[in-house]
Amino acid sequence: MLRRFAFDERFKNYSLTSLQKDLVSGIVVGIIAIPLGMAFAIASGVKPEYGIYTTIIAGILISLLGGSKYQIGGPTGAFIPILFGIVMTYGFENLLIAGFLAGIILFLMGVFRLGSLIKFIPRPVTIGFTAGIAVIIFVGQIPNFFGLTGVERHEYFFNNLREIYLHIQSMNMFSIATAAICLVTVLFTPKLFPKVPGPLLGLIASTLVATYLYPGHVATIGSMYGDIPSRLPEFQLPVITFEKIQLLIKPAFIIAILGAIESLLSAVVADGMTGSRHNSNKELMGQGVANIIAPLFGGIPATGALARTATNIKNGAVSPMSGIIHGFAVLIVLMLFAPYASKIPLASMAPILMIVAWNMSERTVFVNVLKTKTLDSIILMVTFLLTVFVNLTVAVQAGLLMAVIIFTKRMSEALVTAKVLPNDDNKLEAIKSPSAANSHDCPQISMYSIEGPLFFGAAQTFEQTILNTINYKPKVLILRLGKVPFMDTTGEAHLSSIVKDFSVHGQVLITGIKPGPKELLIKTGLYDVIGEKHFFEHTGEAIDYALKLVNKHECFGCKHFAFRECEMLSAIKQKAGEQRQALTN
Known part of the structure; x- marks a missing residue:
């Protein structure tokens, strides 16, 4: 029996057999997390290595200090529109400070036992903004999928649509072929090889084809962002002033609230899959510490990742050790294979993110709520449309306000x-x-x-x-x-x-x-x-x-x-x- 984890109830009755199971699941999830981490970082407007740094540091800390046995933390698709907007408005340095402040807010939410309050956010609001984020992610990858050139990325959805329309004639058939190879590989790998991570195999297959059959004809990570370093960045404290806190406190709150919602929803799903029960306040504290530490090494905001958490469970994980192993697995890959990652085409990353967007859209639930033709349908559509065409902050505020007004009306009639x-x-x-x-x-x-x-x-x-x-x-x-x-x-x-x-x-x-x-x-x-x-x-x-x-x-x-x-x-x-x-x- 491994007694050194006796301080944590999540490691109760831990054994060498448990470690073997966690080792397998941790390595599998780590391999899946590498392409996702880079893709989420690129879509958020930062260099791909920052997604890997986040996967390593935040992934280890969330598993070590969180309140769920199976939660896998790291960069997620839900953060993409928020982080991209912050980078466009305030710059990358201030994104790190906003993430740092968000970590403090998350930690305080856990200390003051606010974890249970997240359940009071109405389902139509969460479905609405999640579907809106999915649309933004999907459309945002169209330029990379088709290899469009001269496209400028904007904070607002309508402007990005206009850029696609203006440059649609610059399609690159080599990029389309590369993206198609990756897409087909990702879709069919689970059916043909259930144990092999589809995104990783898709990246490798499409990268090899692009590198040896038509080299130099598609944009790659290296050509756009430079080579990926094979080490973690040095520790660096951000320069935080009162003026910067005033400037970034609102984005920090949005990051914290969204991170809390995503992580606790993921933990609830994990509980349903395993019959376990997470500690919501401890989870928020763990998320907080991870988001405080990650920016000190260049990491972007992180939260619980539902798809990776589900994969962790399906591969036999029995404790948070699998999440810790997943972080170290990514670190080892970074040190050994970082130079090869620079050759990955951007067109190969696009279908991976498109599939992520498709899976996170909750399209079936979305349609079912609309079919009810109730006031919940209105809340859903307002939140969805505002997320897509304005921003997530306004969407959530409007959705919650409408939900409160409607709830008050219903209760008054009761x-x-x-x-x-x-x-x-x-x-x-x-x-x-x-x-x-x-x-x-x-x-x-x-x-x-x-x-x-x-x-x-x-x-x-x-x-x-x-x-x-x-x-x-x-x-x-x-x-x-x-x-x-x-x-x-x-x-x-x-x-x-x-x-x-x-x-x-x-x-x-x-x-x-x-x-x-x-x-x-x-x-x-x-x-x-x-x-x-x-x-x-x-x-x-x-x-x-x-x-x-x-x-x-x-x-x-x-x-x-x-x-x-x-x-x-x-x-x-x-x-x-x-x-x-x-x-x-």
Whole structure:
């Protein structure tokens, strides 16, 4: 038994057999990660080696310090539009600082246990921006696929489409052939050779063809970005000033939020595949440390990579050791084979990224949400279109805002305020019967049942419903709050308004209030205003108390009979009246 990992629960019962499994899966995932790391870096507007540095450093740290047993970290496609926009606007040096700040934010999110909050982001928002990112990645690779020359990359999607249109006549048939060879190899390798990484085989096959059959006719990594160094860069602290923090804090937050979403979604999928359970807050802290350290060696922002994590699991990984091994495997390949990577054609990288975009688009889920033709469909389309044609920041903000507004509207409609009468068979229960309540309503006692959250979106309707339906001033108002699970200060304010209105001529009684709303009333002082003796656990108790407060003389001749006691009170008064009349005569 390997006891040196006993400090980490994820290594519990770790053995030499486990190490053998992790070794195999780590090497396989490491081989897959190499072309992806370079491709993501190039698509993000930086040199390919920076993607490899990120794969090594962040990959090792995320596995070592994270909260998932199977998570594989590194550069991902989801970051491409964000990172490219930062590079275009602020430059590569400031991208490293933004990644560093994002790492601090991620670490603090974990420290303050905010990992569970990510689950509150609506699914249509995540599907929308993920599909939008996929479209941006796919279209962004068209120039490399067709070998277009003179194409300038822009931050905005429409401008990139225009560049493709303007230069479409510069297509290079050698680039198309190279890209086609890589594409076919990647697509058919899993069917013919399931154990062989398709992207790596596609790169090798297309590179060999381009190098020996038509050398110099296609752009390569070396011709565009220079040779890839066969070592890690030197450690270098970024120069961070208050002005740079102000400048980059917004991009840093976007990187952190997107990184948190991607990593935790990947961890959840890994849990579903293995039956394990990740620690979301520890995962965020691990992601944070990785993104703090990686920029010190030239690494770009990293997060959990769903496809590589799934591959890790399918190849038999049993612990985070596989992720650590994957990072060292990439490091060894970098030191031994970096000069050969410079010969890889850019056309070979294009289909790999296109397939990544296709797989991450969640097209089936996207279409299914659209088919529902609900408000969720609108949220999805707005988020998607804004991601593509504006930017991810605006898209997520708009999507979340729409989701909050729609949720608030739905919750406000869920609140039901209805006039009720007691059940003839059981006075402790009430029946919702507006028509019966109107025909048998007691002139002195009104009773309402409130069901649903009493919050800012529904509080005003709650107050108006009660005030508008009471066209007289009863002496007692009974409010049944047993089915109000939550009350905010706005709901409390409107309840307070009702209480103050009725306190002039009568009394408000509260029944069945839950601990949460009751605690709020105590804190605001409304509990004392109403009076402790006016809170009841059961409706029947409140009715008994209310009957003691009514004016018995007004019960004479009343035929409403809202309560069981009404007929008796009416008969007693009527009999007393007849006796007085007889004595007078």
